[in-house]
Amino acid sequence: GTWDTGGHPHYLLKEIAEQPATVARTLSGRLDERFATAHLGGLNLGPRELREIRRVKILGCGSAYYAGEMGAQLIEELARVPAHAEPASEFRYRNPVIEGDTLYVAVSQSGETYDTLAAVQEIRRKGGRVIGIVNTVGSAIARECDGGVYLHAGPEVSVASTKAFTSTAVAFALLALHFGRVHDLSPADGRRICAGLKALPGQIEEILAGREEIERLAAEYARHDGMMFVGRVRGWPVAREGAQKLKEISYIHAEAYPASELKHGPLALISPALPTLAVVPDDELLEKNLTTLGEIRARGGRVLMVGHRRPDARLAEDVIVVPRGEPELDPILLTVPLQLFAYAAAVALGRDVDRPRNLAKSVTVE
Ligand code: AGP
Numbered sequence: 001g002t003w004d005t006g007g008h009p010h011y012l013l014k015e016i017a018e019q020p021a022t023v024a025r026t027l028s029g030r031l032d033e034r035f036a037t038a039h040l041g042g043l044n045l046g047p048r049e050l051r052e053i054r055r056v057k058i059l060g061c062g063s064a065y066y067a068g069e070m071g072a073q074l075i076e077e078l079a080r081v082p083a084h085a086e087p088a089s090e091f092r093y094r095n096p097v098i099e100g101d102t103l104y105v106a107v108s109q110s111g112e113t114y115d116t117l118a119a120v121q122e123i124r125r126k127g128g129r130v131i132g133i134v135n136t137v138g139s140a141i142a143r144e145c146d147g148g149v150y151l152h153a154g155p156e157v158s159v160a161s162t163k164a165f166t167s168t169a170v171a172f173a174l175l176a177l178h179f180g181r182v183h184d185l186s187p188a189d190g191r192r193i194c195a196g197l198k199a200l201p202g203q204i205e206e207i208l209a210g211r212e213e214i215e216r217l218a219a220e221y222a223r224h225d226g227m228m229f230v231g232r233v234r235g236w237p238v239a240r241e242g243a244q245k246l247k248e249i250s251y252i253h254a255e256a257y258p259a260s261e262l263k264h265g266p267l268a269l270i271s272p273a274l275p276t277l278a279v280v281p282d283d284e285l286l287e288k289n290l291t292t293l294g295e296i297r298a299r300g301g302r303v304l305m306v307g308h309r310r311p312d313a314r315l316a317e318d319v320i321v322v323p324r325g326e327p328e329l330d331p332i333l334l335t336v337p338l339q340l341f342a343y344a345a346a347v348a349l350g351r352d353v354d355r356p357r358n359l360a361k362s363v364t365v366e
Contacts, residue, residue, distance in 0.1 A: 002155045010353045012158040012249070016339050017208060019163050020201040022153040023332075026167040027197055030174055036190025037181040038174040043131060044147030045103075050182045053103045056083035059091050059119045060107030061363070063161040063244060064168065068107045069237040070331050071133075071172030077328050078173075078180035078193065089115035091122075098126035105175075106132045106148075109156055109164035110362035111139020118366075120144045133171045135164050149175060158354045159361050160249050162339045165241060166204075169332045173197060196326030200333065203323040207336045210320070214337055217304060217318055218344035221275055226253035228269065228276040228301070232260055232289055235279035238306075238331050242277060242338030249346040249356050259292040267295065275302040277338070278316070281330045282308035290315055306337050 008014040030038050056075050058068035068085035075083035088106065092115060098104075106120045111134045120141055123130045132141050132148035135156065142148065151167040177185070177193050185193075221227065227246060231239035236258050243254035257266050259278065270276070276296050280289045293303050293315040305316035308324045320337045324330065346353045 012160055012343055012353050015156055015158055015163045019166050020205045022163040022167050023170050024201045025152040026170045031194050033194050036187045036194060038178040040149050040174060040178055042147050047182045050179060052101060054101040056081055056103045058085040058105045059088035059116060061088050061113050061115050063165050063241060064107040066237050066241040067165050067168035070169045074172045074176040074328060078176040078185055079183050088119040092119040098123055098128040104128050104130040106130055106141055106145060107168055108141045109135045109161055111136040111141040112362045112364050114364050114366055117141050133168055159356055159359050160245055166332055166335060173329060192326055196329045199325055203325055203333055204336055206323050211340055214320060214340045215344040218341045219348040222345040222348045224275055226274050228274055229254055229256040230259040230276060231279035232285045234281050234283060234331050238279045238334045241335055245339055245342035246345060249342055249353055250349055250351055259289055270296055270299040270301040272300045277304045279334055280305050280307035283327050306334055
């Protein structure tokens with residue numbers, strides 16, 4: 001059940017392990033393979049209204065914000081509508097310009113995060129249209145929104161978000177597919193994405209089966225005081241979320257940078273004392289990413305690459321190979337080994353995995 005760890009040593013591991021099922025629940029009844037689209041009954045937006053949307057602005061805090069960054073990429077890739085994520089906490093304090101042809105999307109596992117709720121209220125006060133991607137049915141944010149998508153991931157108990165993160169990314173993929181098919185996404189591409197989504201639970205299962213090797217690596221890397229996380233474009237939100245997870249539960253200092261930004265400053269940090277976890281999907285940026293790994297190695301930095309194939313041994317000491325799906329959906333799969341890595345690092349250091357210091361599960365105050 002929800003309120004026991006189901007034989008796992010921690011809720012966090014239970015929730016990581018649940019993801020094949022929780023992702024399947026987020027997808028359940030929503031894929032229409034005949035018309036190569038997604039059905040989202042709670043959206044309250046018809047095709048004509050959707051076509052009038054010129055921009056998408058996504059708001060959330062912490063991991064919900066990083067999941068929103070993944071979502072913005074999915075919407076831009078599949079629907080070719082400009083989309084951008086911003087921390088809800090910043091948005092609400094900066095007197096935001098609210099536009100009639102923008103769709104606002106609030107993201108929250110708990111549905112009770114005060115900063116996100118305040119952002120939603122500000123949008124509504126100014127006449128904007130806001131939908132929610134929320135896990136908790138009937139929560140404050142869900143009630144404030146004009147419509148939305150429920151995750152159906154079940155209650156998340158551990159403070160660090162895992163299953164809600166992947167389900168949020170899947171909900172965005174469904175939204176992007178639906179939105180894309182109202183715009184110019186072809187039926188063939190729509191079918192490709194439907195098939196890719198259906199394959200996710202089985203692929204997550206495969207990643208979970210490789211847990212022991214990830215645990216072994218995490219225990220080694222946990223001997224360092226800090227880590228760099230890098231990724232480019234599709235790998236970037238994955239790297240941000242991976243760094244957040246590591247610092248949140250292991251208290252190891254973790255910096256996330258776009259791989260392309262390293263040479264503009266943080267490369268000065270690279271040394272044998274600061275290893276790098278690099279998220280390297282096998283996409284059109286593979287060569288660029290491998291060049292970055294070479295630059296890190298040349299400064300004596302140890303590299304753990306998470307990607308789809310083993311590169312030249314000189315570029316990465318350690319590699320976690322993840323099953324490959326549709327390129328647009330790969331960030332979802334690449335996230336899972338980073339969850340296991342953070343979990344195992346925290347366990348190796350004897351941390352209070354489910355209740356990290358200084359943090360609350362949902363931040364319901366200003
Ligand atoms: C995630 O691991 C964190 N505990 C935190 O960043 C969290 O995602 C954030 O506070 C937002 O919570 P919400 O999804 O319930 O709104």
